[in-house]
Amino acid sequence: MGTDILSFIIFLPAFVAFILMISTTKVEDVRNIAFITTIIILVLVLKIYLNYESNSDMQFVTNVPWILNYGINYYIGVDGFSLTILMMIAILIPTSYLLLWDGRTKGYWINMLLVQTGVTGALLSLDVILFYFFWEVMLLPVFLMIGNFGSGNKIFTTIKVTVYTMFGSLMMFVAIIYLGVAYFEEFGVWSFQYSDLTQITTFSYQEKFWLFLAFLTAFAIKIPLFPFHTWIMETYKNAPTGAVFLLSSIMAKLGIYAVVRFMIPLFPDIYIQFSSWFVFIGLFGLIYFGIAALMQDDIKRMFAYSSASHLSFIAAGIFSLNEYGIGGALYLVIAHAIATGALFLLIGVLYDQTGLKTIKDLGGIAKQAPIFTLIFAIMLFANVGLPGTNGFVAELLIIFGVYEFNHIMGYISAVTVLVAASFMLWMFQRAILQKKEGPALKMRDLKVKEIIGLAPWVILVFLMGVYPEPFMDKFEPSITHYLTDILHIGATK
8 A cells, every 4th residue: 555555544434435425325334334444544544653763754645736737736644743643533533433333323424434534634634725625624524413413502503613613714725825825926836835835935024923813713713722712612512422522532633733733834933922922821721711611510511611621721832832841732632632532422421321411410320330430530530630641641741841931831830730620520529429319310331332442542541641652752753843943942851
């Protein structure tokens, strides 16, 4: 398969989805074929992960003309940043199928496959037009999942998400075209490869500032960062479990990745100049969303705010201008995807069994479902950064990074992470451990396939928590390259 292995990984899910779409296959067969497809992708990604040479170079590159007249290429490749997230996607998606196994429709599984093509294509794209194409591809199936399989006011929720994301995407598209035209005017040829666009020297400060904001708008909405977060609460509340999992564990992380992949190389001086503001916004979001989570009674809304709080903390690390903070942020991308993704899937199991998602109506779950409770507790503790879990390593590195960036902000970050622990433990005590007043809930424990699905996640929580070096070795050379060769501020570690 050679260098085309990345293309196979990107397009296999979409190809299978279109075949299943025009077939009359039963739902069970569609699900099984989709699951096998994701397992094949996992095997291929594992092969790439094991064969990857830990350096800052792009590897497994494919670069062929797509729209030749305008210099738009099908240009894909993988480095330490994208490889780490690619491995995360390849593990989480097939194992999540085992918790979504029953009661879904043919369209549900087809949309899951299409999302995988979109997120993988966006992750591996090195041409900004190609990136934009896959960025849009990954959104449409999620809109369909919310509109068709959501609950509550799902139509309004779908429209709201669409308006938000389309606005951000439009801003980014205008910025991309502006970059391409500027490159053509300076060099006389068209190109949308991000490595070429970094060579533009004709921009004024004002132009770079507005282009930076245009990209940031699209990515901040997807993450989401304050104040672009208002779509997330009702969406997480009304969306089906699979869509919430994809939004929180996969697609939000692509927003973080896109900041690192495109915004830092394209606008390094703007990134450095406004880093203090974005570290502050990240810490403010950590506190704001944490307090908002404490005030929620709906467990899905609470976890929506919790997710936004952690993603704000990741953003603070990304803008900390040192290897501790950026490395910790990338590590927390993986840790948060595992913990939050598992928690949302477990909440889906809980809701399917009890029909309840209000914290005050829950309780007594530990007695009814001890294995469920154990895995829920592990993921909860990883989410709050308990020592020995992957969340602890990531949060500690970000705190060090923010402290090195600014001592006062470092102290604030160290104190405010306690907010997450407080609302998580408070929720766990009320919804899971506390004895329920009145009739006991009817709640089955996890099935064997659900335990098998979550087992790799549990292993990763502890393995990444006690032995982080093999995971961090993959992306550390890329961080050093960014700090020394792009930002010219030196890597500190």
